[in-house]
Amino acid sequence: MLAEEKDPEDVDGSGGAKGWATSRVSLRRWKVVCAYDGTEFEGWQSQPNGKAIQDFIERRLQAIFERPVRIAGSGRTDSGVHARGQVFHFDAAWKSRPEHMLRAMQVGYPDSLRMLSLREVPMSFDARRSAVGKRYSYRIFEGFALPQDTRFCWSAGRMKLDVEAMQSSAALLVGERDFASFAANRGKPYASTVRHLRILDVRRTGRFITIRAEANGFMYKMVRSLAGVLIDVGRGKLAPLDARRLLEMRSRSEWVVTAPAKGLTLEKVYYRRPKGWDMDGEAQLREGVEDE
Numbered sequence: 001m002l003a004e005e006k007d008p009e010d011v012d013g014s015g016g017a018k019g020w021a022t023s024r025v026s027l028r029r030w031k032v033v034c035a036y037d038g039t040e041f042e043g044w045q046s047q048p049n050g051k052a053i054q055d056f057i058e059r060r061l062q063a064i065f066e067r068p069v070r071i072a073g074s075g076r077t078d079s080g081v082h083a084r085g086q087v088f089h090f091d092a093a094w095k096s097r098p099e100h101m102l103r104a105m106q107v108g109y110p111d112s113l114r115m116l117s118l119r120e121v122p123m124s125f126d127a128r129r130s131a132v133g134k135r136y137s138y139r140i141f142e143g144f145a146l147p148q149d150t151r152f153c154w155s156a157g158r159m160k161l162d163v164e165a166m167q168s169s170a171a172l173l174v175g176e177r178d179f180a181s182f183a184a185n186r187g188k189p190y191a192s193t194v195r196h197l198r199i200l201d202v203r204r205t206g207r208f209i210t211i212r213a214e215a216n217g218f219m220y221k222m223v224r225s226l227a228g229v230l231i232d233v234g235r236g237k238l239a240p241l242d243a244r245r246l247l248e249m250r251s252r253s254e255w256v257v258t259a260p261a262k263g264l265t266l267e268k269v270y271y272r273r274p275k276g277w278d279m280d281g282e283a284q285l286r287e288g289v290e291d292e
Contacts, residue, residue: 080261
């Protein structure tokens with residue numbers, strides 16, 4: 001497929017390309033890694049009011065290419081959820097070096113959204129379907145966080161959390177299991193609710209407590225549901241063994257509370273399968289729509 005494309009050497013002060021190149025080039029697929037503070041966005045997925053992260057990126061791409069360009073992300077994040085390593089792809093004609101396109105893409109957004117890297121990938125690459133795993137973190141502050149931290153963590157206030165009990169409970173959930181109890185209703189059934197949770201641990205650094213979760217895929221609000229249960233274990237509302245009992249119920253109950261969005265960050269999307277992730281788990285990720 002051929003299309004006219006902009007001359008990336010002719011870039012104006014705003015990062016947009018000026019004029020048209022005389023050559024005709026084929027569409028190519030581009031993989032981009034971006035980061036964002038999700039506080040003031042209405043999630044990742046495009047919204048009618050144009051305030052989602054996808055909307056801002058697509059408007060910038062339209063300004064660069066002077067035509068609509070659709071992007072496809074590795075998954076959706078809810079309003080208030082952050083990312084250090086969200087991945088998306090798009091198709092566009094571009095004959096010059098990738099760094100010229102990245103330079104044009106790095107301007108025109110709020111300070112809370114940044115493009116980190118860009119590279120050409122095969123047309124068979126798909127940001128969601130090619131992914132084989134993800135890593136999230138959930139941050140808690142034991143007390144009342146300072147203003148510069150409060151956007152990126154959940155403040156526990158006067159609540160004291162037993163991190164040792166939280167870690168003991170988390171260890172009971174690691175492995176390939178049916179996590180239906182920790183999935184929120186997304187409006188349609190999942191192809192499978194089995195996921196391989198490779199890592200679920202809890203660490204304290206001073207007054208900050210971080211829950212880290214890594215798996216071959218996550219269902220809607222699954223990480224925040226895991227965090228909510230571990231927080232309730234830490235505060236003594238649930239016993240460490242209760243997390244395993246909730247898992248074995250294989251259905252959502254009122255005991256599974258979704259932790260607030262502001263503490264959650266998508267850290268990394270994996271496209272190479274680490275040791276311990278089997279092919280069955282990879283297939284389950286590709287079948288389902290996951291994410292927070």
